Every structure is written in structure tokens, then in C-alpha cells.
Amino acid sequence: MLLNLAGQRKVLFLGGKGGVGKTVTASAVALHQAEAGRKVLLVSTDPAHNLGHLWEQSVGDDQVELFRSGDGVVHGVEIDPQRTIDAYLAEVGVTLRDFMPEHLHPQVDQHLKLAAQTPGTHESAMLERMAATIEYGLDEHDFLIFDTAPSGHTARLMALPEIMTFWTEGLLNRALPV
Ligand SMILES: Nc1ncnc2c1ncn2[C@@H]1O[C@H](COP(=O)(O)OP(=O)(O)OP(=O)(O)O)[C@@H](O)[C@H]1O
Ligand SMILES: [Mg+2]
DSSP states (O other): OHHHHHHTOSEEEEOOSTTSSHHHHHHHHHHHHHHTTOEEEEEEOOSSOOHHHHHTSOOOSSOEEEEEETTEEEEEEEOOHHHHHHHHHHHHHHHHHHHSOGGGHHHHHHHHHHHTTSTTHHHHHHHHHHHHHHHHHHHHOSEEEEEOOOHHHHHHHHHHHHHHHHHHHHHHHHHSOO
16 A cells, blocks of 8 residues: 555655654665666655664765666665754855844854754754755655654654744734734
8 A cells, every 4th residue: 555655656754653663664665666667765854863774884964875776766865963954054144144234243153053052943954954855856856755753753843834934924923013
């Protein structure tokens, strides 16, 4: 059933409680799809990665080839949370500095340093990285499969856009009274 579903999808997320078999199942589905000739990107969003362990090779933040047969291929990525947060804050920094006069730039840097430790930053950075992975991953692959972190962690991540929308709308309503 899962294999049939995977054949009809471009993106699949595997979620569930800790230790139920997400990583093993995601890897098996990725392998099956590659054997059927698809170009697969297998992405671990769990900070406690174990794709590398399972595939018996080193996997990291830059994609590596895990399997190839004919046209089919599996590339693997274990998203590095720290690298993702650093890249995300660097990007936010460029935008903020554009908005601020030059004498306030050191304060922007100080703010971003603090933001790196703020609750929610990890999730925001991760979500943006996942969105980018879906957007650009499909240029090169036919199928993206996400091996996610245990459900509580992933549920918080998935709820973030809704929470952020509520928060941003509240802020905008205060800034722009109608
Ligand atoms: N279908 C299965 N039958 C028997 N054992 C399995 C099966 N799937 C996974 N396992 C075993 O269960 C254990 C946990 O599997 P896995 O690492 O895939 O779970 P997980 O959901 O990714 O865990 P975590 O939440 O810690 O990331 C492993 O030891 C694995 O070998
Ligand atoms: Mg796992």
C-alpha cells in the first residue's frame, strides 16, 4: 500500500513516535522507488540522524549518493540544524541590515546572535530549509521522501506556519491600525 502510494507521489513525509521504524521504512521506500527508475532524494530532518548508520556510509548536510541502478538513484541528506540556523540567520541579517541605517548594524548583529538561542529559531530555520528542499529538490529528483523526527517535534514544526501567521497578523494590526 505504502509502495503504491509512493509511486503516485512526488513528496512523502514519514512520521510517527520514536522508534516505530520511520528511518527504516523511508529508506526501504526510497530504495524501491529508485529500483523502479525514479530519482529519489531521501532527507532526514531528525537532529538525531541515523541514515548514515543504516546505509553504512557517511551522510551529511550536502547530498551524497546512496544507491544507483540504471536511471534510478537515491541521494541522501541529513539536515544539519546548526548549519541551517546559521545560513538562515545570515540571510535574515542581510535583509535587516538593508532596512537599518549603518550605525545600527552592530545592534542587528547582536540581535541575531541572541536570536540564534531564541525558542522557535530552530523550527523556523528548519521549516524554511524543508520548503527550499521541496522547491529545488524536485528540479533534480522525481521523488522526495522525508524521514522526520519523532512526532511531538515534527508536529510543533508543522504547526509553526499557523502560529507565525497569527503572530504576524497581530503585529501588523498593531502597526497599521485600520
Ligand atoms: N518493519 C520492521 N520490522 C522489524 N524491526 C524493524 C522494522 N522497522 C524498523 N525496525 C527496527 O526498529 C528499530 C527502530 O527503527 P527506526 O530507526 O527505523 O525507527 P525510527 O522511527 O526512525 O526511530 P527514531 O524515532 O529514533 O528516529 C531499529 O532497530 C529497526 O531495525
Ligand atoms: Mg529515525
